[in-house]
Amino acid sequence: MTVxxxxxxxxxxxKTVTTAAVAxxxxxAGRSVAVLKxxxxxxxxxxxxxxxxxxxxxxxxxxxxxxxxxxxxxxxxAARRAGMAQVRPCEVAxxxxxxxxxxxxxxxxxxxxxxxxxxxxxxxxxxxxxLLDAPVLVVASAGLGTLNTTALTAEALRARGVRQLGxxxxxxxxxxxxxxxxxxxxxxxxxxxxxxxxxxxxxxxLEGAAFRAAAGGWLAPELGGxxxxxxxxxxxxxxxx
Numbered sequence: 087m088t089v090x091x092x093x094x095x096x097x098x099x100x101k102t103v104t105t106a107a108v109a110x111x112x113x114x115a116g117r118s119v120a121v122l123k124x125x126x127x128x129x130x131x132x133x134x135x136x137x138x139x140x141x142x143x144x145x146x147x148x149x150x151x152x153x154x155x156x157x158x159x160x161x162x163x164a165a166r167r168a169g170m171a172q173v174r175p176c177e178v179a180x181x182x183x184x185x186x187x188x189x190x191x192x193x194x195x196x197x198x199x200x201x202x203x204x205x206x207x208x209x210x211x212x213x214x215x216x217l218l219d220a221p222v223l224v225v226a227s228a229g230l231g232t233l234n235t236t237a238l239t240a241e242a243l244r245a246r247g248v249r250q251l252g253x254x255x256x257x258x259x260x261x262x263x264x265x266x267x268x269x270x271x272x273x274x275x276x277x278x279x280x281x282x283x284x285x286x287x288x289x290x291x292l293e294g295a296a297f298r299a300a301a302g303g304w305l306a307p308e309l310g311g312x313x314x315x316x317x318x319x320x321x322x323x324x325x326x327x
Contacts, residue, residue: 088186088190088191088192088194089182089186089191089192089194089218090108090191090192090193090194090221090251091156091196091211091214091215091218091220091222091223092105092193092194092195092196092218092222092223092224092225093102093196093199093200093211093212093215093222093223093225094149094196094198094199094200094202094224094225094226094256095198095199095224095225095226095232095235095236095238095239096199096223096225096235097196097197097198098157099225099226099227099256099257100137100225100227100256100257100285100290101195101196101225101256101310102139102140102195102257102285102290103143103224103257103285104254104258104285105121105136105140105193105285105296106139106140106144106222106290106297107143107144107283107285107289107297107301107304107305107309107311108193108223108305108309108310109121109129109140109143109144109145109147109191109193110143110144110145110297110298110302111301111302111305111309111310112190112191112302112310113144113145113146113147113221113298114298114301114310114321117189117191117308118147118148118188118190119144119146119152119189119190119192120147120148120150120153120186120188120189120190120191120192120193121137121140121141121145121147121149121192121193121195122137122140122142122150122152122171122181122182122185122192122193122194122195122302123135123136123137123149123151123152123195123197124151124152124154124164124177124178124194124196124197124204124211125151125152125153125154125155125161125164125173125197126151126153126154126155126160126180127154127155127157127158127159127160127161127164128155128156128157128158128159128249129156130156130208131152131154131156133196133217135151136148136195137151137195139290140193140195141292143290143292143297143298143319144211144294144297144298144301145199145295145298148183148185148188148189149203150205150324152173152177152178152181153165153170153171153172153173155167155168155170156168157235159181159249160198160202160203160205161173161197161202161203161205161206162203162204162206162301163203164205164249165205168201171203171207171217172204173204174204174205174207174209175204175205175209175210175211175213175214175217175275176214176217176285177201177302178204178211178214178217179214179217179218182194182214182218182220182327186230186301187214189274190283191208192210193216194211194215194220195239195246196211196220197211199235199239199266200212200222200224200239200242200243201242205225206307208316209305209312212242212243212246212248212254212278213246215248216246216247218250221248221249221250221251222250222251223238223250223251223253223254223282223309224236224239224241224243224250224251224252224253224254224277224279225251225253225255226239226244226253226254226256226273226277227255227256227257228255228257228258228259228266228284229259229262229264229265229267229269230265230326232269232273232276233263233269233272233273234276236253236273236277237276237277240276240277240278240279244278250277250278251277251279251282251308252279252280252281252282252306252309253273253274253277253282253286253326254278254281254282254283254284254285254305254309255281255283255284256272256273256285257285257286257287258285258287259288260286261294262322264324266324267322267323267324270284270315270318270319270322270323271323274315278317280306280308281303281304281306281310281315281319282305282306282308282313282315283305283311283313284304284311284313284318285304286303286304289304301326312321313321
């Protein structure tokens with residue numbers, strides 16, 4: 087059994103689609119998979135949240151939310167404004183640990199970035215990862231500004247003694263600009279961790295069968311795929327002057 091925490095360098099950068107790709111690759115290899123969303127914000131009752139979107143794209147996963155808050159805010163603020171109980175890192179760790187006794191792989195998808203507060207005590211996804219002794223897969227954006235946010239996330243993980251599994255690009259553009267292309271070589275240096283994949287722009291709009299057929303080609307072997315960082319970088323990165 088394995089637990090991987092999926093965190094981003096920010097919000098709306100492809101965490102859910104990356105989580106779905108990792109889940110799809112694991113399912114294709116015959117592993118049982120659970121997806122845990124500790125705090126879903128900005129989604130009304132009855133609407134599909136991130137865990138349900140992973141299930142739609144990846145197929146037969148166990149999808150679990152610990153809490154859902156209606157406003158699209160940080161989990162602690164969203165819970166406070168809704169008058170609902172906040173989610174604490176120990177609760178995330180307990181739920182993930184239980185799922186891990188019943189599944190080969192548990193993917194814990196955070197909300198926003200690594201240090202977004204879950205509760206008024208300042209608990210974060212990083213705290214849950216530390217309690218679980220689980221590595222963190224960092225999902226980064228492709229373009230300008232990503233090196234700084236990726237380096238800050240990596241530094242925060244090191245300061246807390248949490249291992250970074252690697253970094254993936256959550257939304258690789260169909261027509262990447264110069265910054266995105268240069269960042270292929272620079273991101274692993276900023277993260278001090280390997281580049282483990284690049285999920286293409288628009289992947290989340292695919293039908294489930296098409297997504298599952300393609301997912302392994304977006305991820306490195308460490309995540310169950312066939313994607314090769316060196317080959318991808320040679321093809322996409324600009325030539326040195």
